[in-house]
Amino acid sequence: MNSSDEILAVILGGGRGIRLHPLTQQRSKPAIPIAGKYRQIDISISNCINSGIYHIGVLT
Secondary structure, eight states, X not given: OXXXXXXXXXXXXXXXXXXXHHHHSSSOGGGOEETTTEEHHHHHHHHHHHTTOOOEEEEO
């Protein structure tokens, strides 16, 4: 068993989005697009996968 098999990543996504209000009026903060193609949550998930962590939980 690989040591990364025992790791669970927990990504804290969400919040009220007051500073991003025009963007968060229709969607949550993790779902806001960055550079038109990716969402904010995609970057955190990509970092986990590139680090070999495949068990990921997202708390919103």
